[in-house]
Amino acid sequence: MTASPPGREQGLRLLATMWRIRLFEEQVGLLTRAGEVDGLVHLSVGQEGVAAAVCSQLRDDDAVYSGHRAHGHAIAKGAPLGRLLAELMGRDGGLCRGLGGSMHVVDVEHGFMGATGVVGGNIPIALGSALAARLRGLDSVAVVFFGDGAAQAGHFHETVNLASLWALPLILVCENNGFAEFTPRSAHTNVERVSDAVAPYDVERETVDGNDVVAVWDTFGRFLASARGGGGPFLLECLTRRLRGHYEGDATKYERASAENDPIERFRSRFDADEAEAVRAGAEAEVEQAVRFARGSPYPDPGLFAAMVYADA
Amino acid sequence: MPETTYIRAITSTLAAAMRADERVLVLGEDVAEGGPYTATAGLAGEFGTARVIDTPISEAAITGVAIGAAQSGMRPVLEIMFVDFVTLALDQLVNGAAKAHFMSGGQLTVPMVLRTQGGAGHRGGAQHSQSLESWLTHVPGLKVVMPSRPVDAAGLLASAIADPNPVVFIESKTLYFRKGEVPDPVTPVPIGEAAVLRAGRDVTIVALSRLVDEALAAADRLAAEDGVDAEVVDPRTLVPLDLVAIVASVEKTGRLVVAHEAVEHGGFGAEIVARVQAAAFDYLDAPAARVGAPFAPVPFSAPLEDAYVPGADEVVAAVRALLPSSSRMA
Helix, strand or coil: CCCCCCCHHHHHHHHHHHHHHHHHHHHHHHHHHCCCCCCCCCCCCCCHHHHHHHHCCCCCCCEEECCCCCHHHHHHHCCCHHHHHHHHCCCCCCCCCCCCCHHHCCEHHHCEEECCCCCCCCHHHHHHHHHHHHHCCCCCCEEEEEEHHHHHCHHHHHHHHHHHHHCCCEEEEEEECCEECCEEHHHCCCCCCHHHHCHHHCCEEEEEECCCHHHHHHHHHHHHHHHHCCCCCEEEEEECCCCCCCCCCCCCCCCCCCCCCCHHHHHHCCCCHHHHHHHHHHHHHHHHHHHHHHHHCCCCCCCHHHHCCCCCC | CCEEEHHHHHHHHHHHHHHHCCCEEEEECCHHHCCCCCCCCCHHHHHCCCCEEECCCCHHHHHHHHHHHHHCCCEEEEEECCHHHHHHHHHHHHHHHCCHHHHCCCCCCCCCEEEEEECCCCCCCCCCCCCCHHHHHCCCCCEEECCCCHHHHHHHHHHHHHCCCCEEEEEEHHHCCCEEECCCCCCCCCCCCCEEEECCCCEEEEECCHHHHHHHHHHHHHHHHHCCCEEEEECCEEECCCHHHHHHHHHHHCCEEEEEEEECCCCHHHHHHHHHHHHHHHHCCCCCEEEEECCCCCCCCHHHHHHHCCCHHHHHHHHHHHCCHHHCCC
16 A cells, blocks of 8 residues: 655645744743743654654544654644643643643644653553554554654563554554663664564564655555554654754753754755745744743643542543 | 352453443453453453453553553453552553543543452462552542452442543452352442441441451450440542541541551551541540551461461450450450
């Protein structure tokens, strides 16, 4: 099964999604330093191509789970920027009413089922969603994003084994940026590629250049079409680069953006310069609007946390 | 009312829930084979292995699978074969299941049940005999249920499956073949309601799980040997705790002993005692007392295990220590 490459209109939408993520996160970086965004904030600058190419092919009823570096996945899946930023600022108008924060963003309406602060913690949960889809006779799929650091965790291998055994419609999307928190991959494992780590489980897998949005689109599209038709599981490893620290404010020096490692730089040359600039400017205006919305949203009532521990029976 | 065992009460409640609601599924190690205590015996035959799912020995992943299935519209009942192995599932349970509703601002619910069993008495040694409920009661977002009677095992399991929150359902391996009357069809027992199993005037004994029968035996002895009339309360649910029922009993008797099989140090008895003294200090005629296991792992050797596990003797001794010697009739 082959997927069609993104056409011109779809290409512009991908560019817009990448710019929305990039400009949103750059703004989050500024707001973090200004003390308006609290907590531990992990940005995905440099990795936007993966989020855009994967999520833009999914439906709202496809479940996406992510890890701690999740803003881009939420945005690409459809989360409104204003409510996402309000969440990062702990406001009542946030997606989770300020109870989650950056590492625990959820937007069920758009099928963004959750980020997590536990590395790899959502990998088995995503498999449970795929199991539910199968049992309910649906053609929806589950996708989970994780970094290469998660592939050394036991729950990753447990889940890959189960997904393969049960042949469930789960697509594992690894963003291999070469770093687990502050440490290069080579210090953690002798397995160079995450796709090699799943080889014994007979999972259909591919490693692509994650900074090439078209390459991610094509391979993911092929896996998605197969998963919709009853195939699975799949592992898509996207080699990419994180152009910021593990979290905002960490002391480590990382590589600078270049034409080669920046997915937006690489993709926007396909379009007329004015057209590409209009896309960027549109995203910038959306981010400005999001900042206004978030700043205008009040903090939650202090009674909220006690009321939200349990769902009403 | 038909009489059945604690374990069959669980099996028939699972079967009834699966018949009534196609979203209910059972998963865990060996569940399609019935499991070591036959809790799920026959379910795979009736409902098929698509809904009664044998899993590999991957406690972390299968707990996550149950959470994800629950978040996507199913009602999974996960079995962790021994509560000792809940250690391997704790990240998923504590960081995942317990917090999803809260952290999502109410967008997500996790209507799952984690069934497991604990307790000593089968010479299982220190890694197959623990009582770990107090760890789980410390986590906001989980409900924790510990039935002692077959009728409550059935009724509380029915309520746990229907509950929109993650419920940890802790059975006792020593109670599995205990018989009792259980209505058919099962009557749901509300989560969070204690039961007064023996009315009395002189002392309140709050007992959990296996210690409930021990407390009832102790109460009979205290009546016969000391002329002491003990009230025995089974909370049945630890989270949420029916403090109202316990406090009402203490206000009547003026004395409290809390008895459980778990290690006394840091056990749930401390929570009950602290809350009762805060709510009813003026009614207490003596310091509240606890009965629990010593601060040691469960020993393997049979006489040592027997000596280690608290029972009616320890409950009787704890009650006697609370009573002024002049009040004893024996």
